[in-house]
Amino acid sequence: MNMTRKKISIIGAGFTGATAAFIAAQKELGDVVLVDMPQSEDPTKGKALDIAESAPVLGFDSKVIGTSNYEDTKDSDVVIITAGIARKPGMSRDDLVQTNQKVMKSVTEQIVKYSPNTIILVLTNPVDAMTYTVYKASGFPKERVIGQSGVLDTARFRTFVAEALGLSVKDVTGFVLGGHGDTMVPLIRYSAAGGVPLEKLLSQDKIKEIVDRTRKGGAEIVNLLGNGSAYYAPSAALIEMTEAILKDQKRVLPSIAYLEGEYGYEDIYLGVPTVLGANGIESIIELDLTDDEKQLLDESVESVKTVRDILQ
Ligand SMILES: NC(=O)c1ccc[n+]([C@@H]2O[C@H](COP(=O)([O-])OP(=O)(O)OC[C@H]3O[C@@H](n4cnc5c(N)ncnc54)[C@H](O)[C@@H]3O)[C@@H](O)[C@H]2O)c1
């Protein structure tokens, strides 16, 4: 691989990992190393080769390889973790905690060994707790361990709002705070279409319906798919965050960040607005919240803490 180019390693070559590899390669963000377990090495190589063979048609120069050997991830600029199990209909994300916690510990050890200076992006669920696990297992500074939920949850919210208004998704903005679960907090006061506050454009009933659908957005896809969870939008979200870091864009995006007093919370990974750049999370933006919004965020924190507190 050409070492002057950026390198993105993706651990877990399932639905989200392979889709993220495809988007990252197409956007020429860097060369991509797709990693899975030794028993899945051939399918992993197959997915990487298939993506590589789309390059002449789509016109990109990124190299893509599949492997189970962590030496191939050496000196990655960004490592994305999607390894582990996904939920099935009837399960909550929190049901995955025992299995995925073990996976986080083992993959983090390998990531740190070969890329001690990298920035880690965690997708695996329950993602607030899994990001906390990776932070503790890596020994990395907090700004270099980041979880993905808010870009996806906000994208869902923006999709539903644009659909309700018959407007372009590009002109709808929003912010979803809190844990990646049914208690997430879409902030209506900070949401707009073409700069016009949402509350002027939609009835309270319609807004409530959109908030409920956003909160249950993951389960809606799980129920439709029947055997697995969402992967196109989650992968797009991961790659938006990866691009912000690799290109030092200073994007204002929601990330799962380690809080040390921000919003009044300590020792917890939670979805908040952040600035993403070359150093990872470069700052956390503290929005003014009303009493009602703060109460909703408190409830979300309680639910994230319940999972965090059973981590070993
Ligand atoms: N945070 C979010 O917004 C979000 C969104 C979508 C999915 N997810 C989560 O991401 C995870 C992956 O989802 P998916 O749809 O890609 O699942 P998937 O089952 O398609 O892929 C997971 C992959 O991880 C691999 N794996 C398991 N243990 C491993 C290990 N120790 N080392 C390397 N690879 C290992 C599996 O072999 C599999 O290929 C799930 O936990 C899911 O809930 C989170």
Ligand SMILES: O=C(O)C[C@H](O)C(=O)O
């Ligand atoms: O819902 C899931 O289990 C996967 C993911 O967290 C999602 O929101 O799509």
